[in-house]
Amino acid sequence: MRQQLEKTSGKPHVALADYVKPVAEASRLPASSSFKPTYLKxxxxxxxDHSKHLPHWYQEGRTYAIxxxxxxxxxxxxxxxxxxxxSRxxxxxxxxxxxxxxxLIQKTRREIADLYSQHIEKILDQGNGDSYMKDDAIAQIVSDSITHFDGIRYDLAxxxxxxxxxxxxxxxxxxxxLPEILQSIKSFSAKKANQxxxxxxxxxxxxxxxxxxxxEDDFWNQYSYIKHNPSKAGLKNWKWQGAKEIVSDLAGRRDASATDYIGGFVLGIHGADEFARELEEQNDPYTAIMVKAVADRFAEAFAELLHHRA
Incomplete structure (x- = not known):
C-alpha cells in the first residue's frame, strides 16, 4: 500500500495510508484472518433445547448469529x-x-428469524438500561472475552x-x-465487569x-448488520467490533459482497469528508485536500468497476 516517490523527484514523500483516517487497534481481529461460513442442512x-425463556435450535458444524x-x-x-x-x-x-x-417450513423459519430484529433489535439500539459498555474499560473486558478463544474453541466471522x-x-x-461457549464468555466478562x-x-x-x-444470503445479511450496527445506531468511531475476510464457495456472491464492502470502506465507514474537516480544524489544509482527492479517486474507480460488471 505504501509507494513513495523517488527522492530525486523533488516531490514530497506520500503514502495512501497517510490520507486514510486511523482506526483504533484495541479490538481488531488479525488482518489475515478469514472465515468460511456453513449453513443449515x-x-x-x-x-x-428450551431454556428459561427462549427455545434454541442447534445443528452440528453450523454458523450462528448470536x-x-x-x-x-x-x-x-x-x-x-x-x-x-x-411461540405462535x-x-x-x-x-x-x-x-x-x-x-411453509422455509417461510416460517424466515419469519422467526426476522421477528427478533423487528421486535428486539431496534429497542436495544435505543440504549435502554445501564448501557455499561459505553465505558471503554467495560467494553474492553467484553471484547477480550469474545476474542480470547477465537480460532481455538470457535471461529468468529x-x-x-x-x-x-x-x-x-x-x-x-x-x-x-455453543451453549458452553456463550456461558464461558458471559460468565467471565460478567465477573470482571462487576468487579x-x-x-x-x-x-x-x-x-x-x-x-x-x-x-449464503442469510449469512451476508447478518454479517452486514453486525458490521454496520454501531454506525446505524449513531455511534461514531466505535472501536469495539471486528470482522474477518469471508471465504465463500459461491464466487459471484463473494465478489458482490466484497464490492459492497469496498464501497462502504471508501464512501462511508472512514468518513473522508469528516476526516478532512478535522484536518482543516487542525490547520492542515494540504492533507485535507489530499484526503478528499484520494476519496474521490476511489469513488471514481469504484463506479467504473460497477459499470464494467453491469
Whole structure:
C-alpha cells in the first residue's frame, strides 16, 4: 500500500495510508484472518433445547448469529410480545415439519428469524438500561472475552459490542458446544465487569438469542448488520467490533459482497469528508485536500468497476 516517490523527484514523500483516517487497534481481529461460513442442512438433525425463556435450535458444524444483552436492557412488555408471537410461529413450524410442507417450513423459519430484529433489535439500539459498555474499560473486558478463544474453541466471522448488547457471528469448533461457549464468555466478562463496577448480581440477561444461518444470503445479511450496527445506531468511531475476510464457495456472491464492502470502506465507514474537516480544524489544509482527492479517486474507480460488471 505504501509507494513513495523517488527522492530525486523533488516531490514530497506520500503514502495512501497517510490520507486514510486511523482506526483504533484495541479490538481488531488479525488482518489475515478469514472465515468460511456453513449453513443449515435440512437433511441433518436439529437439536431443540428450551431454556428459561427462549427455545434454541442447534445443528452440528453450523454458523450462528448470536445476540446477548445486559439484564435490564429491554422492557418486559416488549419481550412478552416477542415471546408470544415467537411461540405462535413455532407451532406453525412444528406442524409444517410434521406434514413435510417444505415451502411453509422455509417461510416460517424466515419469519422467526426476522421477528427478533423487528421486535428486539431496534429497542436495544435505543440504549435502554445501564448501557455499561459505553465505558471503554467495560467494553474492553467484553471484547477480550469474545476474542480470547477465537480460532481455538470457535471461529468468529464478525462481532460487535454495543452499549447494552453484543452480536456474534460464530462457528463452534467440532469438540465445543455453543451453549458452553456463550456461558464461558458471559460468565467471565460478567465477573470482571462487576468487579470493576464494584457491584454484584446479574450483569447479562440469562438467555441469549441464537439463529442458525440458513444460507449464503442469510449469512451476508447478518454479517452486514453486525458490521454496520454501531454506525446505524449513531455511534461514531466505535472501536469495539471486528470482522474477518469471508471465504465463500459461491464466487459471484463473494465478489458482490466484497464490492459492497469496498464501497462502504471508501464512501462511508472512514468518513473522508469528516476526516478532512478535522484536518482543516487542525490547520492542515494540504492533507485535507489530499484526503478528499484520494476519496474521490476511489469513488471514481469504484463506479467504473460497477459499470464494467453491469
Amino acid at each position: 435440512d437433511n441433518k438433525a436439529i437439536t431443540k 445476540t446477548f444483552r445486559l439484564h435490564n436492557s429491554l422492557p418486559q412488555s416488549v419481550q412478552q410480545i416477542y415471546l408470544q408471537e415467537k 410461529l413455532e407451532k406453525v413450524l412444528d406442524n409444517a415439519v410434521k406434514n413435510q410442507q417444505g415451502p 464478525a462481532w460487535c459490542v454495543m452499549p447494552n448488547h453484543v452480536h456474534l457471528l460464530i462457528k463452534p469448533k467440532h469438540e465445543y458446544e 470493576m463496577l464494584k457491584k454484584s448480581g446479574a450483569f447479562w440477561q440469562q438467555d441469549s438469542y441464537d439463529h442458525v444461518i440458513r444460507d
